[in-house]
Amino acid sequence: MPAAPLSLTPGKLWGLRRLADASGRFKMTAVDQRPPIKTPIKAHYGTDEAPWADVAGFKRLLVEELQGESSALLLDPHFAYPHAVSAFDPAKGLILTLEDSLFTETHGGRLSSDIDDWSVEKIKRIGGDAVKVLAWYRPDADASVVAAQKDYVQRIGAACARFDIPFVFELLVYPLASDAEQTRDYVEMASKRADHVLQSVETFAAPDYGVDLFKLESPVPADAVPGTDDETAETAGEVQALFDDLGRLAGRPWVMLSAGAGKDAFRKILTHAYAAGASGYLAGRAIWLDAFRAFPDWEAMRAGLKTDSVPYMRDLNALTDARAIPFLAHPAFGPDGARLTPADASLRHVYPDFGGTP
Known part of the structure; x- marks a missing residue:
């Protein structure tokens, strides 16, 4: 028996529309990275901590130079939002990250937690259009770790439902001991x-977790992805089948993350993802890492973003326009697509308060 079509509450529908372009495709830039930016800066200075001004300054640079090609940007509350929001184009969608980059490593696996003094409610109140959470997950981790990670994600999903804000959920596998x-x-x-990638997606696609948009990694290591346009690659069909499984198991709109893949590799990943029904990307280092390597030469970094990152984004966006499925038309929403329900005067009567009472 086929599953009933998914529906989106008014706040979640509007939030996802804010993240997408006018056609419903996601062209989103991640500026929330913390260790991948802080670690090279610490190494440059030979210090235990990266200066706040340098980390925040680079994030503002990313917002200034890359938002023109983005439908939305993902910011963190430590550096990017406080320093760059004054330069943020209010016509762009705003995603804020919730998870702490400092996970707990145990013998049985990794445990996630929120950034201290930060919450779904604060993200909603500060003007965020969506909440993003990354959870490291291995289905074969210790049973107590698996249970804790599931509980963590379920609590966030419930909070996003309470405050009617989209839950953008990112999954990454990781090495066990x-x-x-x-x-x-x-x-x-x-x-x-x-x-491991596919089982993780299948787990969190269950309605208990309240995921509205998946941010997924390639099921195949980036450098092993041939691209659908490479007709000579013997493995292209096998790789596409795995991406097809990824989209089928997600069962709702999804986008690809870059996970530090190189530019060419990430573009190949997107060709498979779009053939499998993805609606865009949410990527960071594939876009801006080459420019960041010029640190601390700020003018060289800005020039690199202008001459390398922006043209690359334009290429990805053209690919997205040509091949990605608008999220509003995802098959999970049924033949009529995602739409406001009820679209009449009864909305105010049935739309609940934060406490859940109409």
């Missing part, structure tokens, strides 16, 4: 297994 590959960096796990 028993794996040969070990890293705590925010990079793709090169030895990841496709079944």
